[in-house]
Amino acid sequence: MLSFTYFFPLWEITLEAPQYPEGLGLEIWINQMQGQHPGDLNKINNLNHYIGMKTIKPESIPELKIMPWVMRGVMLLGLLVAATGRRSWLTFWLLIFIAVAAAGLVDFYLWGYDYGHNLDTEHAIIKVPGMSYQPPVIGAKKLLNFRAISLPGIGGWIAIGSFTIGLLVWLWEMRRQRKPATNAA
Amino acid sequence: MNAYRSIIITSSALLLLMLATFVGCSKKQEVGGVGDAPAKVYVAPGTYDEFYAFMSGGFSGQVSVYGLPSGRLFRVIPVFGQDPEKAYGYSEETKPLLNTTHGFIPWDDAHHPQLSVTDGQTDGRWLFINGNNTPRIARIDLTTFETVETIEIPNSGGNHGSPYLTPNTEYVVASTRFSVPIPQKDVPISSYKENFKGTISYIKVDSATGRMNLAFQILVPGINYDLSRAGKGPSYGWSFFSSYNSEQANTQLEVNASQNDKDFIAAVNWKLAEELVAQGKGEQWPASYYHNYMDAADVGKSEVMSGVRVLNAKEHPGLVYYLPTPKSPHGCDVDPSGEYIVAGGKLAALIPVHSFSKLQRAIANKDFDGEYDGIPILKYESVIAGEVKEPGLGPLHTEFDGLGYGYTSMFLSSEIVKWKIGTWEVVDRIPTYYSIGHLMIPGGDTKQPYGKYVVALNKITKDRYLPTGPELTQSAQLIDITGDKMKLLLDFPTIGEPHYAQACPATLIKDKSKRWYPIEENHNPYAIKAEGDARVERDGKTVHVYMSTIRTHFAPDNIEGVKVGDKVYFHVTNLEQDWDVPHGFSVMGSTNSELLILPGQTRTILWEPKQAGVIPFYCTDFCSALHQEMQGWIRVSS
Numbered sequence: 001m002l003s004f005t006y007f008f009p010l011w012e013i014t015l016e017a018p019q020y021p022e023g024l025g026l027e028i029w030i031n032q033m034q035g036q037h038p039g040d041l042n043k044i045n046n047l048n049h050y051i052g053m054k055t056i057k058p059e060s061i062p063e064l065k066i067m068p069w070v071m072r073g074v075m076l077l078g079l080l081v082a083a084t085g086r087r088s089w090l091t092f093w094l095l096i097f098i099a100v101a102a103a104g105l106v107d108f109y110l111w112g113y114d115y116g117h118n119l120d121t122e123h124a125i126i127k128v129p130g131m132s133y134q135p136p137v138i139g140a141k142k143l144l145n146f147r148a149i150s151l152p153g154i155g156g157w158i159a160i161g162s163f164t165i166g167l168l169v170w171l172w173e174m175r176r177q178r179k180p181a182t183n184a185a
Numbered sequence: 186m187n188a189y190r191s192i193i194i195t196s197s198a199l200l201l202l203m204l205a206t207f208v209g210c211s212k213k214q215e216v217g218g219v220g221d222a223p224a225k226v227y228v229a230p231g232t233y234d235e236f237y238a239f240m241s242g243g244f245s246g247q248v249s250v251y252g253l254p255s256g257r258l259f260r261v262i263p264v265f266g267q268d269p270e271k272a273y274g275y276s277e278e279t280k281p282l283l284n285t286t287h288g289f290i291p292w293d294d295a296h297h298p299q300l301s302v303t304d305g306q307t308d309g310r311w312l313f314i315n316g317n318n319t320p321r322i323a324r325i326d327l328t329t330f331e332t333v334e335t336i337e338i339p340n341s342g343g344n345h346g347s348p349y350l351t352p353n354t355e356y357v358v359a360s361t362r363f364s365v366p367i368p369q370k371d372v373p374i375s376s377y378k379e380n381f382k383g384t385i386s387y388i389k390v391d392s393a394t395g396r397m398n399l400a401f402q403i404l405v406p407g408i409n410y411d412l413s414r415a416g417k418g419p420s421y422g423w424s425f426f427s428s429y430n431s432e433q434a435n436t437q438l439e440v441n442a443s444q445n446d447k448d449f450i451a452a453v454n455w456k457l458a459e460e461l462v463a464q465g466k467g468e469q470w471p472a473s474y475y476h477n478y479m480d481a482a483d484v485g486k487s488e489v490m491s492g493v494r495v496l497n498a499k500e501h502p503g504l505v506y507y508l509p510t511p512k513s514p515h516g517c518d519v520d521p522s523g524e525y526i527v528a529g530g531k532l533a534a535l536i537p538v539h540s541f542s543k544l545q546r547a548i549a550n551k552d553f554d555g556e557y558d559g560i561p562i563l564k565y566e567s568v569i570a571g572e573v574k575e576p577g578l579g580p581l582h583t584e585f586d587g588l589g590y591g592y593t594s595m596f597l598s599s600e601i602v603k604w605k606i607g608t609w610e611v612v613d614r615i616p617t618y619y620s621i622g623h624l625m626i627p628g629g630d631t632k633q634p635y636g637k638y639v640v641a642l643n644k645i646t647k648d649r650y651l652p653t654g655p656e657l658t659q660s661a662q663l664i665d666i667t668g669d670k671m672k673l674l675l676d677f678p679t680i681g682e683p684h685y686a687q688a689c690p691a692t693l694i695k696d697k698s699k700r701w702y703p704i705e706e707n708h709n710p711y712a713i714k715a716e717g718d719a720r721v722e723r724d725g726k727t728v729h730v731y732m733s734t735i736r737t738h739f740a741p742d743n744i745e746g747v748k749v750g751d752k753v754y755f756h757v758t759n760l761e762q763d764w765d766v767p768h769g770f771s772v773m774g775s776t777n778s779e780l781l782i783l784p785g786q787t788r789t790i791l792w793e794p795k796q797a798g799v800i801p802f803y804c805t806d807f808c809s810a811l812h813q814e815m816q817g818w819i820r821v822s823s
Binding site: 039042043046 | 700763
């Protein structure tokens with residue numbers, strides 16, 4: 001199931017403004033970052049240059065190279081756990097999953113923080129005192145004339161779904177193991 | 186005798202004109218567009234019109250794009266005329282589209298827009314339009330609304346009956362309005378009858394790319410060929426051309442070309458012509474003509490073509506027949522079924538309707554009434570299906586609603602007349618303001634008209650608008666045809682002469698509209714793909730500035746090292762990849778125009794500095810909050 005995360009974006013940042021009735025946004029995939037529509041990345045970079053934000057170049061983001069390996073590891077481990085059918089291994093897998101997800105979100109926050117705060121103030125055209133442009137990790141936030149909305153993409157929901165299934169199996173297994181115990185007592 | 190007849194004809198024509206004036210005056214007080222009309226034409230802010238309408242700009246050489254039913258103007262597409270707004274015909278990329286064997290001609294008289302068709306139905310791919318004056322046909326791409334191709338028609342004295350399409354856009358036609366010596370030669374004009382000829386050209390259209398290619402010409406008797414329609418359904422494989430001046434007069438045509446009681450509609454079997462050409466029939470004639478097109482790099486190219494295959498109509502039996510048609514017919518229209526061919530006899534008091542099945546029978550039975558310069562004339566009685574009696578004065582053009590009715594424009598009596606196919610009875614009429622030429626029903630010339638509206642394209646407006654001096658706007662009028670009675674909904678002004686128009690549902694075009702040119706597909710030889718590639722290069726006395734533009738700066742924005750007498754080419758690439766964000770470019774004292782560069786496009790303009798100094802340049806299209814800062818300087822040294 002996790003392999004589907006290769007085919008759908010994990011996370012989406014949508015930007016809303018009157019001048020973009022046709023929509024504008026970024027999709028974060030497991031191994032790439034791209035616009036929601038053709039040309040969006042170009043438009044976003046062009047807009048960002050007004051506030052002195054760094055140009056987003058997907059090929060220079062190291063996470064996009066590491067993430068597929070991490071995800072492959074989680075998948076492989078998941079298969080091994082399924083093969084063994086041992087609950088303790090499942091516990092271990094779920095903990096790893098949580099750790100990876102947490103690391104991902106923290107990394108995403110730091111990335112957003114870096115882009116939003118680390119501005120080229122010398123060349124910035126629009127300077128608002130005290131203003132930073134960090135997109136929210138999840139939820140919506142008003143950034144100048146844009147409303148930035150950050151939510152999991154289909155791939156993200158699939159990952160959440162995978163984790164939920166793992167968790168349900170873990171709970172079910174726990175209940176099943178408890179039941180014979182109560183019978184014996 | 187002749188003089189006597191001339192007097193009678195002249196005086197009856199005068200009477201008609203007086204009558205028309207009288208009729209016009211009596212209707213002057215009427216006001217249209219009342220009742221529920223406002224609700225029927227109101228397109229609320231943020232919503233779309235139902236139809237795109239493409240109107241010819243007549244002597245402006247342009248095409249204008251309107252929405253129906255609102256009558257709102259969306260865009261003017263330059264075709265045969267230079268347009269400083271878009272640098273069309275001024276930029277180095279688009280200049281070649283206006284090349285002809287007579288030189289660079291930045292004007293023409295554009296008459297008949299034609300939307301491309303598949304199986305007799307509008308497909309929303311291309312729009313063709315004729316240049317009447319210096320015979321040409323242009324093709325507009327409806328994904329970009331830009332002119333992408335023009336082709337000159339050799340052996341023609343004026344391209345009027347054009348560019349009417351066959352039902353699958355196999356061919357566009359071009360027929361000679363003015364017959365001339367073909368090939369051209371120095372002869373007395375009075376030798377018209379011996380020396381003057383006409384041609385009907387069939388230009389093949391590539392079904393994938395739309396690219397035009399002159400396939401063959403048919404040499405026909407020297408008369409004026411006026412308008413055309415292709416057959417469809419049972420009449421597929423034929424085209425029909427109205428004609429006048431069967432008298433072959435060469436002077437005082439007003440009178441002398443109105444002598445004969447009947448002129449002709451020429452029925453041309455183009456399928457047979459295609460076969461004859463495939464068999465190698467006809468002769469290869471010398472001819473020289475320009476074929477201009479935007480190439481894969483979006484740069485105009487001109488090719489000088491030579492030679493054309495010519496089929497002489499009188500040497501190929503079955504290729505052309507003449508249908509006698511009363512009094513200098515103008516329009517020539519085929520009904521949706523393909524069975525009826527309707528002519529508008531400008532000076533006739535009836536509308537003759539020919540039958541295609543009767544035409545076939547008459548040919549089989551050899552029901553001929555002699556021949557005209559070697560072309561068989563069919564008997565009027567054998568081919569006529571019916572006559573619409575007393576329709577009004579000056580019938581010109583007919584379009585159809587797909588519900589069994591024809592709508593004919595009446596030039597002299599300034600009205601539209603609705604009549605029933607089959608019974609030929611007039612069922613309704615409505616005044617127009619004033620002197621209607623063509624009329625248009627969306628899809629009204631196709632197999633299945635969309636109906637709903639008829640648009641009157643009027644030559645004069647007199648008291649209809651605020652006056653603007655001696656010249657007043659020409660206009661279109663939108664009339665509701667959904668009920669039994671036609672109802673005037675709206676007047677709106679038009680660009681140049683709204684000669685003819687075509688319309689189709691917006692859905693056929695709007696979703697295919699291009700938003701920008703992908704920069705990675707920009708193959709213009711002077712394009713730059715990134716700001717870092719911007720540079721200035723000198724080659725002798727020529728300077729190439731490779732410039733980029735993006736909100737809100739040019740690169741380079743300081744240019745030095747240019748000398749008086751240099752030729753400076755600004756090759757400006759718009760790096761934007763965003764919808765509706767063109768940039769402009771203009772230099773002070775330019776004797777040319779600005780550039781308007783669409784997102785992802787490269788456009789080049791030539792500038793020749795005449796004196797030393799520092800000259801500013803700037804963006805002319807308000808592009809963002811910092812548009813005013815989008816400027817630079819070029820230093821010119823002596």
